[in-house]
Every structure is written in C-alpha cells, then in structure tokens.
Amino acid sequence: MKFLIVLALIVGAFSEELEHEFPIVEPEEHDAYLVDEHQMKLNDESELLMDLLFRNALPERFRGEDYFKTVGIKKSSRVEAFQWQNCGNNDPATVMSLSVTPDPLQFPGTVNIAGKLQFNSSFAAPLPASLVISKKAAGVWIKLPCIDNFGSCDYPDLCQILSSVGDCPDPITSSGLGCQCPFKSGTFDVNGVSFDVDASAFPSGDYKIRGSLTTAGKEAACVEIIITIS
Numbered sequence: 001m002k003f004l005i006v007l008a009l010i011v012g013a014f015s016e017e018l019e020h021e022f023p024i025v026e027p028e029e030h031d032a033y034l035v036d037e038h039q040m041k042l043n044d045e046s047e048l049l050m051d052l053l054f055r056n057a058l059p060e061r062f063r064g065e066d067y068f069k070t071v072g073i074k075k076s077s078r079v080e081a082f083q084w085q086n087c088g089n090n091d092p093a094t095v096m097s098l099s100v101t102p103d104p105l106q107f108p109g110t111v112n113i114a115g116k117l118q119f120n121s122s123f124a125a126p127l128p129a130s131l132v133i134s135k136k137a138a139g140v141w142i143k144l145p146c147i148d149n150f151g152s153c154d155y156p157d158l159c160q161i162l163s164s165v166g167d168c169p170d171p172i173t174s175s176g177l178g179c180q181c182p183f184k185s186g187t188f189d190v191n192g193v194s195f196d197v198d199a200s201a202f203p204s205g206d207y208k209i210r211g212s213l214t215t216a217g218k219e220a221a222c223v224e225i226i227i228t229i230s
Contacts, residue, residue, distance in 0.1 A: 053135050053144055057205035059104060059228045060136065073139040079206040079226055087210060088222035092120040095223050096187075104228035107202070113193045117177065124182035125159035128214045136206040158213060169193050204229050 060068075060079045068078065082103045086094050096116040105111060132152045134141040146153035155161060159181035168179035177188040207229065212222040 049142075050145075052137055053142060054203055056203045057135070057137065059204065059206050059230060061104070061228060062230075071139045077139070079136060079228060082228070083226040085224050086222060087224045088212070088219050091219055091221050093123070093213065093221035094118050095221075098223075098225070100225070100227060104230040106230055107197045110194055110196050114191045117188045117190065119183060119185045119188070122182055122184050123213075123215055123220060126157040127159050127181065127220070129155045129158040129161075130212045130214075131155070132210040134208045134210075136208070141208055169195075202229050 060073075061081070068075075082100055084095065084098045088094070094117070096118050098115040099113070101112045102109070131154075133144045134152075135144060136142075144151040149155075162179055162181065165179055171190055171192045172179055175188045175190045176186065177183065177190060205228075206226065208224065208226050210222070210224040213220040
C-alpha cells in the first residue's frame with residue numbers, strides 16, 4: 001500500500017507533463033482510441049518509474065533526520081550498513097557467514113567477497129534461479145524490472161550460466177566448491193574473492209537483492225542482502 005501511495009505522488013508531481021490534447025474521433029474509432037490513450041499513459045508512467053529507479057539517489061546512511069521525519073521512516077528500518085540473511089526455511093544450502101566490502105560500494109572499483117557455505121546435499125543440473133533486485137526510494141523498496149536478462153529475472157538453469165564462465169577464481173577453487181555443476185555436499189570457506197567493476201553498474205542508492213535456487217521443484221537456497229552504492 002505504501003508503495004502505491006509513493007508511486008501516486010511521483011506520478012502526480014508530473015501530472016501536468018502527462019496531460020496532452022486528444023484529437024476528435026468518430027464513434028467507431030472510440031474504442032481503439034481509448035486503448036491508445038491508456039497505452040500512452042502506461043508508457044509515460046513506466047518512464048517515470050524507470051527514471052526513479054535508475055537515477056542516482058543519496059543512500060539513507062548519508063541523510064539527515066529531517067528526511068526521515070518527512071518520509072516517516074523508523075530508525076529500525078533504515079539502511080545503515082551491509083546486511084544479509086538466509087530467507088529460506090530449512091533449505092539444504094545455507095550461508096553461514098558473508099561479507100561484501102567496501103561498504104558502501106563504489107563503482108568503478110573493486111568488490112571483495114568472503115563467506116562460508118553449508119551444503120547438506122549435492123546439487124546437479126538443472127538449477128533454476130530467481131533474482132529480485134529492489135531499490136529503496138522514499139522509504140519504499142521498488143522492484144527493478146528484468147531487462148535483457150539483467151535485473152529481477154528468472155533463469156532456467158544456473159548450471160548452464162556457470163558453464164560459460166571462464167577461469168574460476170582461486171579462492172573458490174581452493175575452498176573445494178568450484179564453479180561448475182554438480183556441487184558436492186560439505187562446508188566451504190570462500191575467502192578473498194575480488195573482482196573489478198569498471199563501469200557504473202548501478203546508480204548510487206540502497207539496494208536489496210534476493211536470490212533463490214530450486215532443485216527438483218523444491219527450494220534449495222534463499223539469500224537476501226542489502227548493499228549501498230555511493
């Protein structure tokens with residue numbers, strides 16, 4: 001509900017820009033015209049939403065108290081540091097520890113990842129994966145769309161994607177995990193994985209990323225992280 005209110009305010013703020021003069025149409029053209037009018041409004045509102053999601057935003061950790069009072073965000077729900085959690089229920093694969101640095105992330109720059117994984121069973125292809133990326137705007141998490149397989153997307157088989165990856169980073173190989181299916185059961189300590197991001201992959205702001213895997217029609221893993229990009 002809060003998302004709808006915020007979205008209505010955003011659209012309302014640009015209501016004058018959305019208004020346009022419509023041509024006079026004959027009765028038999030009216031139904032087709034209504035469809036065109038509706039589609040034009042949808043396109044305009046979609047552009048406004050995309051502009052909101054893909055513009056730079058000041059992360060909450062850098063905002064003053066006046067902003068939180070105006071928007072009505074409680075301190076407990078503010079994004080002040082990197083966060084992570086397992087979001088599944090007794091999944092066979094869980095994250096035991098996780099760190100992503102620097103915090104906040106800066107692009108272009110280097111991202112460092114370390115973590116400990118627990119697999120209570122082995123996993124083989126296919127491994128359907130789902131990724132949901134949301135950006136926080138005015139205290140509300142807004143889901144990014146899936147565009148060219150980037151964003152909030154579903155992937156039929158993670159194993160197929162991994163098969164196209166080049167060299168597996170040494171820390172992943174030395175942990176015994178590896179980068180290719182099948183994955184064996186066990187506990188894996190992955191430390192010191194670093195990679196460079198040359199371009200601005202995401203505009204600045206606070207992001208929530210939720211990823212899940214399924215195997216044989218059942219959830220195998222679910223992890224949710226909150227990161228900040230400055």
